[in-house]
Amino acid sequence: MIRFELFLILLVCALFSWSPALAQGVVEPPLPWKVKLISGETLKGTISKWDFKGIDGSFGHAPWTNFKPDDANRMCKKLLDWRLASQYIQLARMLFTLQDADKLAEAALADAIRRDRNCANEVVALRAEVAEHRRKVIEDRRIAAEKEFQAKAVGADTAKKKDNAPKKKNNAPKEKDDAPIAQPARVISDAPRAQPWSVATDAERAQALTDMKADADRWLKQVNLRYSVVDAKYWVLYADLPIGETKDLAQRMDDMYETVAKMFALPVGLNIFHGKAVVIVSATEAHYRALEMAAYNSMPPPGAIGLCHMVGPKVVVSAYKSQDANRFMATLVHEASHGFMHRYGSPARLPSWADEGYAEYVAAESFANSTTKDDRKPQGLQWIRSGTNNVLNVLHMNYEDGSWPGPDAIGYAIGYLTVDYLVQTNHQAFGEWVKDVKAGIPWEEALKKRFGWSVTQLAQAVKARYRARD
Template sequence: MPTLIAMALVAVLAQSQGAPANSAADGAASAASAPSVGTTIKETHPEKPLRIRVKLARGTIVAGVLASWDDDAISGDFGRIEWIELTPSEFKRLFSKVMDDRDATHQLRFAELLVAVGLDAPAESAWKKAVSIDPAAKTRVSASRSAADAMRAARVERERMEREGAVQDFAEDGAAPRWPVLTDAERDAALATMREDAKRYSAMAGVSVEPIETEYFILISELRPAETKELQKELDRMYAQVLGYLGVDSKVNLFWGKAVIFLFATEDRFKAVEAGAFQNPMVGRPGSGQVMGLCHMMKEKVFVNSWRCPDYALFGSVLIHETVHGIMHRYSTPARLPAWADEGFSDWVAAQFQPATVEQARRAQAMQYIRSGGNLVTVLDMNYRDGSWPGPNALGYAVGYAIVDAMMREDARKFEAWLRKVKGGTPWEQAMHEACGLSKAQLAANVSRFFSTRD
């Protein structure tokens, strides 16, 4: 199917990548802790050593003798642990045990920390109790509430950054530079930039529509509301599914701000943005074929430009394929998979949503090549750099899809482990040996055997 083939070929040449300016460790190091704001309590010692056993929010059990505590933390032979590092229930139990229940200052701080860990109802009771103990404390409650809100925001930010940092830090060798983990302020600035880019680029096609935002995407759509809504849901579902394949928490936003998705009604508008925003010389040239979608990875930014062709299923498949390229670009590092896997995995994901379209374009061609004794190593060696990809009649796309399909069906966990190593900077053949115990020739032989008795 020349339309799907041409779409992916031009995407190869349109993608512009750049290395991150900072490592994930740099970003994680700037992760916000709960600020030391609000009501203060000086270091206080229990009347006698207090033996404790508590569970931290990250799952660790800590046991030892508590020697002192203050408004921010507990200390003992286990070291120093911030109150907000405990699970909410453990914090509430232990703070209640060490505090002076008749001290208004203690009640104010208790309320602030309760809000910080997400226990709003008990916090209200603590504020009321502080005022009942000392009516003069009423004048302090407003500032106490503000401090509590700031502490909660800092905790949420820190937890988000820790989740995102975990995605960046999986690679064993650390050869590839990581995308930095952004603070809330940096994310807000990135999102503002992406919104402005979306508005500016769509204007190049003479389009001015109200953007639709999801958790991860900014959609600029000229399509009918029902179609836009359907695609919006499909993109969000696909994003969560891909993160699941990668073993990533579905709450993590991999994008710099959000990815921008253009859904134009006509090919001319699509081409106008390709030329004006992305300086893409390929679209519209003789031999380039009809292109329905392209992913542009511009350093940290991700844009997917597309137009709604008459074949809606094909359009949906192309949109998923291109968006997967953007997700993989932002997955931990900008390191790229080899061409057969880069395109094969994008097609494999698209097939989970539009199976008929991908199968029609890929399966028969791949089976004919494999079962006629075609050399899979030749396809594995094809690459973007020397122009050998995708080979005659775009063979690489069909066979790449089949290789990924076989690997996912045989052992998806090994494919994920291999993918992680490549994204971490390990050469793909070395990563295949380490993750799957296979040489390039053995991988080719395995795939040929796999499809010798099944489709």
């Protein structure tokens, strides 16, 4: 009897040790299987060979990625050696590559640890490997999208492509001796192309952000101030305000960024800043001026409640919260828009009237109760309707020779009206004009290319548009 019982025990052990897959490889005898694939097709036949990449059989080869996670997990468990923790770790590795199979993969890792507690380090290593792989996939996609955007933002090959933007009638007054322009010229400029911003890796972006935060912390320490900090999606906001108000302001800044990004058809969620942009908001003018001196060794111009500093790839916006909340927000958006445009495509700068005019336009369109329309527009209309002023003079003003912004800062008002007019005339052409300028094409040449107008014609068109109409 004892011998018979011993025989049964040995037989059971033999049966359990026998498996069609003590290791990866041949399945003997072949295992029949019928299952519906992700594609909806049905796979039917016998499995004769397998590994953690897929199966082979009478149906040919089928990778595990073709199967629903539950089906792949169930069949692998039939094929693997259930005694070996290493087999479950490999099963988890495969499941991590399938969509929505993380719970199954973690269950396989738990099975591995139950079989051998000494494999815990391998489990930790696998999780780290999977996390790094997924991070790299996301990084590669972001870099590819950013490079594609950079190529478009600096007008790459735009002159060679057919322009499908809707054409509008050219209402600009004709200059003397100017031939009528039926269509905007489509020629390839021989102007040297601007160098686009380099596309940073995740590590480079993280380091840039660390450096910029260190700068801000150092400036605050120099003037003995401690501000609350909120890391938003596109900005790092330092503010001498209640934390709730700081968070609300950070959200409004993110909303503003996405509004501007939409205007220029950026891929959703694309962050064009060098890591992020830094925004420092002080509760008082005294603190604001002290920080400006500590950071840039200069004092803000009289009446300025905000400034944008663009140093290489870095963008820092500094402002103080004036008593007029709407004016403060309009200023903050205006200055932040400069930072956005600085990082758009390349460091090439728009002409002064457009650089400031577009910032005013964004401030006017980004949020309700903006003071821009109430302040700039009436000033510009009055100036044009006086009959003694020439818009062309404003279009020729610039930062370099000190002529900007002109008497009573009229450049801001006329710049705003000019940008508003161009956007209303053909918003797609305006976007392409910006890309051309950022690509290094002289703005006057780009204006002719996209709108068919000379600078004089643009000045006359703006004057004609606003002389009798608001």
